[in-house]
Amino acid sequence: MPASLYDIALTRIDGTPAHLADYRGKVLLVVNVASKCGLTPQYEGLQKLYADKRAKGLEILGFPANNFGTQEPGTEAEISAFCSTNYGVAFPMFQKISVVGEDRHPLYDALVAAYPHAEEAETMRARLSSYGVKPASDTDVLWNFEKFVVGRDGSVIARFSPDVTADDPRLTKVLDEALAA
Numbered sequence: 001m002p003a004s005l006y007d008i009a010l011t012r013i014d015g016t017p018a019h020l021a022d023y024r025g026k027v028l029l030v031v032n033v034a035s036k037c038g039l040t041p042q043y044e045g046l047q048k049l050y051a052d053k054r055a056k057g058l059e060i061l062g063f064p065a066n067n068f069g070t071q072e073p074g075t076e077a078e079i080s081a082f083c084s085t086n087y088g089v090a091f092p093m094f095q096k097i098s099v100v101g102e103d104r105h106p107l108y109d110a111l112v113a114a115y116p117h118a119e120e121a122e123t124m125r126a127r128l129s130s131y132g133v134k135p136a137s138d139t140d141v142l143w144n145f146e147k148f149v150v151g152r153d154g155s156v157i158a159r160f161s162p163d164v165t166a167d168d169p170r171l172t173k174v175l176d177e178a179l180a181a
Contacts, residue, residue: 005114005154008107013064013076013093020107020154023059027178028150030111032065032099032141034072035082039145043087045166049175050091056179057152060091063107065099068133068143072096099141111148112139114156118146120170121161147171151178 006021020028029049034040050060064079066072074082076095083089097105104112116139118124124142128134135142142162149158149171158174165171 034144
């Protein structure tokens with residue numbers, strides 16, 4: 001396991017190498033995303049949030065993942081084009097990764113270890129259960145669009161259920177407090 005989140009190697013959606021250290025001193029909203037999910041319209045709210053708070057130090061980092069219902073089957077080029085064309089996404093996007101299971105990316109290993117349970121997850125868990133979907137463990141990412149908040153110091157300070165939208169007061173309160181710190 002890396003010494004800190006900042007040491008984790010990443011790859012941008014265009015194939016260029018990156019690290020979370022590239023965003024040191026910023027507040028990060030890390031989101032696993034998918035193009036063919038019922039929650040995909042959240043891209044619109046995420047982009048608005050990014051436009052509204054980027055100048056204050058917020059970076060939204062999108063990580064496509066095909067772990068849930070094969071809802072992100074495209075290539076990086078297809079994902080990038082979809083996000084840009086349909087939602088005007090300008091926040092940083094990264095190559096497709098796994099966010100659950102044996103092949104879970106080290107970033108998500110670290111995020112989940114730092115903040116094992118999502119806030120406000122009961123409703124989403126019940127909804128998924130009604131479709132016969134049960135996470136492998138209580139700490140697993142539940143579905144697409146789960147959100148982790150990382151403070152300016154690189155510590156994970158919150159985790160929100162996939163159905164908590166970008167304009168949800170619970171999320172914006174945490175972001176505003178982190179941005180003010």
